[in-house]
Amino acid sequence: xxxxxxxxxxxxxxxxxxxxxxxxxxxxxxxxxxxxxxxxxxxxxxxxxxxxxxxxxxxxxxxxxxxxxxxxxxxxxxxxxxxxxxxxxxxxxxxxxxxxxxxxxxxxxxxxxxxxxxxxxxxxxxxxxxxxxxxxxxxxxxxxxxxxxxxxxxxxxxxxxxxxxxxxxxxxxxxxxxxxxxxxxxxxxxxxxxxxxxxxxxxxxxxxxxxxxxxxxxxxxxxxxxxxxxxxxxxxxxxxxxxxxxxxxxxxxxxxxxxxxxxxxxxxxxxxxxxxxxxxxxxxxxxxxxxxxxxxxxxxxxxx
Amino acid sequence: xxxxxxxxxxxxxxxxxxxxxxxxxxxxxxxxxxxxxxxxxxxxxxxxxxxxxxxxxxxxxxxxxxxxxxxxxxxxxxxxxxxxxxxxxxxxxxxxxxxxxxxxxxxxxxxxxxxxxxxxxxxxxxxxxxxxxxxxxxxxxxxxxxxxxxxxxxxxxxxxxxxxxxxxxxxxxxxxxxxxxxxxxxxxxxxxxxxxxxxxxxxxxxxxxxxxxxxxxxxxxxxxxxxxxxxxxxxxxxxxxxxxxxxxxxxxxxxxxxxxxxxxxxxxxxxxxxxxxxxxxxxx
Numbered sequence: 001x002x003x004x005x006x007x008x009x010x011x012x013x014x015x016x017x018x019x020x021x022x023x024x025x026x027x028x029x030x031x032x033x034x035x036x037x038x039x040x041x042x043x044x045x046x047x048x049x050x051x052x053x054x055x056x057x058x059x060x061x062x063x064x065x066x067x068x069x070x071x072x073x074x075x076x077x078x079x080x081x082x083x084x085x086x087x088x089x090x091x092x093x094x095x096x097x098x099x100x101x102x103x104x105x106x107x108x109x110x111x112x113x114x115x116x117x118x119x120x121x122x123x124x125x126x127x128x129x130x131x132x133x134x135x136x137x138x139x140x141x142x143x144x145x146x147x148x149x150x151x152x153x154x155x156x157x158x159x160x161x162x163x164x165x166x167x168x169x170x171x172x173x174x175x176x177x178x179x180x181x182x183x184x185x186x187x188x189x190x191x192x193x194x195x196x197x198x199x200x201x202x203x204x205x206x207x208x209x210x211x212x213x214x215x216x217x218x219x220x221x222x223x224x225x226x227x228x229x230x231x232x233x234x235x236x237x238x239x240x241x242x243x244x245x246x247x248x249x250x251x252x253x254x255x256x257x258x259x260x261x262x263x264x265x266x267x268x269x270x271x272x273x274x275x276x277x278x279x280x281x282x283x284x285x286x287x288x289x290x291x292x293x294x295x296x297x298x299x300x301x302x303x304x
Numbered sequence: 305x306x307x308x309x310x311x312x313x314x315x316x317x318x319x320x321x322x323x324x325x326x327x328x329x330x331x332x333x334x335x336x337x338x339x340x341x342x343x344x345x346x347x348x349x350x351x352x353x354x355x356x357x358x359x360x361x362x363x364x365x366x367x368x369x370x371x372x373x374x375x376x377x378x379x380x381x382x383x384x385x386x387x388x389x390x391x392x393x394x395x396x397x398x399x400x401x402x403x404x405x406x407x408x409x410x411x412x413x414x415x416x417x418x419x420x421x422x423x424x425x426x427x428x429x430x431x432x433x434x435x436x437x438x439x440x441x442x443x444x445x446x447x448x449x450x451x452x453x454x455x456x457x458x459x460x461x462x463x464x465x466x467x468x469x470x471x472x473x474x475x476x477x478x479x480x481x482x483x484x485x486x487x488x489x490x491x492x493x494x495x496x497x498x499x500x501x502x503x504x505x506x507x508x509x510x511x512x513x514x515x516x517x518x519x520x521x522x523x524x525x526x527x528x529x530x531x532x533x534x535x536x537x538x539x540x541x542x543x544x545x546x547x548x549x550x551x552x553x554x555x556x557x558x559x560x561x562x563x564x565x566x567x568x569x570x571x572x573x574x575x576x577x578x579x580x581x582x583x584x585x586x587x588x
Contacts, residue, residue: 017413025491029406030418033399033462040459041425044433044440051436058438107326114327119574121331124338127566129520129538136341136559145352145552147340154356183334184581191582233426240429243522247542257431257523264435265527275435282432289427 045282052276057268065272073273073280078262082254082277085170085245089255090238093177098231100178101185106219108186109193122183130180134247137176138163141248169253173244181237185230192226193219228298236285256281338563345369345556352553368557377532378540378558385519385536385562388450392457392518393511396465399458401507404469405495409481426463430456434527441528452528453536457518465514468580472506473499509576512569519566537562 018024052069055062073079108118125133140146143161152158162168196219204214220227242257251258256277263274292298344352348363372378403422407415437456441447446455476499484494500507522538529535541558544551570577 022410022491023412026406026410026412029402029410033403033466034418034421036399036455037422037425037459037462040437040455041428041433044436045428047436047440048433051439056439058435058442104330107323112323112327116574118327118331119578120571121334123570123574123577124567125334127516127520127570128338128563129522129566131522131538131542132520132559132562135542135544135555136337139341139344139552139556139559140337142552145344145357147357150355150357179333179337187578187582236427236429240431242431246522246526250542257429260431260434261523261527264438271435278432278435281429285427285429285432 048275048282049279052272052279055272056275057271058264059268069272069276070280073276076273078254079256079259079273079277082256082259085254086239086241086256089170089174089177089241090235093174093181093238094231094234096174096178097182097185097234098227100182101230102189102227104182104186105189105193109190122187125180126184126187128180130243131247133180134173134176134244137172137179138248141172163249166253169249173241173248173253176248177238177241177244181234185234188230188233189223189226192223192230196222225298228292228296232289232292232298235288239285239288240281341556342560345553345560347553349553368553369561371551372554372558372561378537380532381535381537381540382561384450384534385538388453388457388521388525388536389515389518391450391454392461393515395454395458396461396514397507397511400462400465400469400510401500401503402495404466404473405499407466408470408473409478409499410491422463422466425460426467428460430460430523434523438527447528448530448534450534453521453524453534456524456528457521460521461514461517464517465510468510468513469503469506471580472503472510475506476502505576506580509573509580512573512577513580516566516569 018027051061053064053066055065055068108115140148141162143149143163146162149158149162152162158168160168162172200218200222201214204218209217240257241255242261245253245255245258246261251262259270260274260278260281263270263272263277343361345368346364346366347358347361348365348367351358351361351363406412407419437452438447441452446452480498480502481494484498485491489497519536520538521536525536525539529539532540537558541555541562544555544558
């Protein structure tokens with residue numbers, strides 16, 4: 001009885017919502033965007049999960065095989081290499097970017113001459129297509145004409161060709177990522193710093209707090225929201241690294257995303273495990289975001 | 305904020321010098337690699353291979369640029385990039401501005417749900433859906449067409465477009481719309497005749513950022529497009545290695561050509577771009 005009447009009440013409330021012409025217009029206005037997002041992003045992920053449980057290929061729908069693709073994926077050395085490269089890449093590059101980005105943000109959080117120049121310098125690497133900056137850096141790492149290879153061999157740190165060694169290639173990729181995204185991290189953190197009112201610092205200084213106390217007890221806690229947003233965005237972004245590895249290493253450096261790509265475009269045999277890896281990336285990204293939101297207490301309210 | 309300069313004295317001067325040294329290092333680290341690649345693109349082949357490398361170019365040559373611009377495949381790729389990025393920007397602005405207006409200005413119950421659904425896309429790993437989309441686009445017969453990439457780019461650029469436009473629309477004075485409505489304008493008319501013209505600067509910033517996103521996109525283009533008739537420059541250049549076996553000079557020149565429009569956009573509109581990019585971070 002109660003559930004039935006609740007249902008009726010719910011339905012009539014929804015009906016009222018749509019009876020109001022202004023509200024109806026509001027829904028019509030968001031509908032096109034929502035529809036295209038649901039059709040092109042949410043539906044395919046469900047379809048992808050179904051596909052990962054079948055022996056389908058890019059050309060033909062197959063029959064149900066349970067978790068066979070996932071078993072095959074975890075037994076594939078290429079996948080495991082991609083997984084370890086991706087995890088190392090994500091942890092190291094996001095950590096470096098965060099430390100450097102915060103240092104830069106703290107340093108430039110003041111009025112000074114030449115702000116415009118600094119802002120332009122921040123934005124230029126950010127605005128570059130990732131795959132093109134990877135190609136540019138690859139040129140500088142080349143063993144015959146690359147300036148970095150030349151300097152490294154002249155000082156004697158590295159004698160072998162950087163691009164021929166997978167470990168060096170991964171380190172190089174991390175450096176390029178740090179170069180490209182640290183400024184952006186600094187920009188996000190700077191925006192967070194600028195909303196901390198100055199009187200909080202003044203009050204703390206009057207109370208005799210030193211620089212470190214001010215940093216750890218005022219800046220960091222008040223900046224937590226901005227830090228979590230910036231770090232989560234960068235973590236999810238690094239975790240799906242594709243353009244950078246593709247441009248730097250021309251498919252010699254495996255990541256989770258390049259593994260998926262190979263299944264779709266390069267090898268029909270790899271389609272099953274490749275698509276399983278796609279679902280794996282989706283689920284783990286989701287868990288990562290969930291961890292930031294629930295455990296670290298990131299605020300996600302989209303409303304004011 | 306002014307404390308570093310206000311304190312004065314020799315400590316203040318030293319601080320200031322250190323600060324500018326830090327700034328110079330930071331700015332150089334950001335732009336030197338790009339200047340170096342530019343240098344690689346304008347010297348002759350023999351200087352490119354010189355060891356030790358020259359710091360300041362001794363020779364100047366436009367041969368690499370002449371080569372890539374006379375290459376019809378590269379020209380076609382530039383045209384493809386322009387079409388894909390422009391059409392994506394226009395569609396995103398059309399869909400995004402009406403949705404953003406509704407979210408910023410109108411009252412409805414499921415606003416938070418709608419906003420969450422849209423913003424979820426910015427956390428969504430795009431690579432997770434390339435396999436199912438590849439199959440669906442093949443069945444629809446739009447694989448290897450502009451449409452496949454434009455549709456997918458639109459979906460992944462929309463959250464950014466809507467987020468920025470909502471922030472801009474909220475800043476506009478509400479009285480003007482109310483006045484328009486008192487005068488008998490409908491919601492749609494108030495939006496078209498009052499909000500859109502007033503919001504032009506914000507819409508313009510959003511357009512620049514959406515364009516940069518679509519111009520730079522690589523994963524979808526590299527997956528859904530197979531040949532030179534549709535592939536944008538981001539796909540053509542990394543695969544140059546196979547076209548001009550080891551022509552590093554041409555690669556450098558091509559990379560410069562692709563990024564010059566972006567650098568110009570950034571230099572002209574840096575203030576607006578920064579305010580757009582950080583709008584979300586500060587308020588969210």
